[in-house]
Amino acid sequence: MFEQITASEVAGYAVGALLLSATISAPKIDSFISSSQRSSLGMCKRCGDVNRIACRKCKGSGLIRQGGPFPLTPIVSQKSTSLSCTYCAGRGCFSCPQCSSNQP
Numbered sequence: 001m002f003e004q005i006t007a008s009e010v011a012g013y014a015v016g017a018l019l020l021s022a023t024i025s026a027p028k029i030d031s032f033i034s035s036s037q038r039s040s041l042g043m044c045k046r047c048g049d050v051n052r053i054a055c056r057k058c059k060g061s062g063l064i065r066q067g068g069p070f071p072l073t074p075i076v077s078q079k080s081t082s083l084s085c086t087y088c089a090g091r092g093c094f095s096c097p098q099c100s101s102n103q104p
C-alpha cells in the first residue's frame with residue numbers, strides 16, 4: 001500500500017495540508033503571536049508602545065468627509081469638504097488608556 005506512494009507525493013500532501021491549515025488559522029496565529037510578542041517585549045498590547053490609538057470614526061485622519069454618506073444631500077452641497085472629527089476633536093487619535101494607566 002504505502003510503497004506505491006512516492007516521496008514527492010507525500011511531500012505534496014504534506015505541503016498541501018500545511019498550506020490549508022496555515023490559510024485557515026493564519027489571522028488567528030498572527031494576532032496571537034503579535035500580542036504575545038508585544039507583551040514579551042514589555043510593549044503595550046493595545047497600541048504597541050505608540051501611546052496612541054487611531055480614531056475609529058475618522059481612521060486617524062482627524063477629518064470627516066462631508067457629502068459621501070448622505071444620499072439625500074443636495075448635489076450643490078456635495079463638495080468634498082472635510083470637517084474636523086468631533087469624536088476625537090480633529091486629533092485623529094487618542095492617548096492609549098492602557099499606557100496612561102501604567103504610567104506613574
Ligand SMILES: [Zn+2]
Pocket residue numbers: 055056057058059060062063085086087088089090091092093
Ligand atoms: Zn476622529
Ligand SMILES: [Zn+2]
Pocket residue numbers: 044045046047048049050051052096097098099100
Ligand atoms: Zn498603550
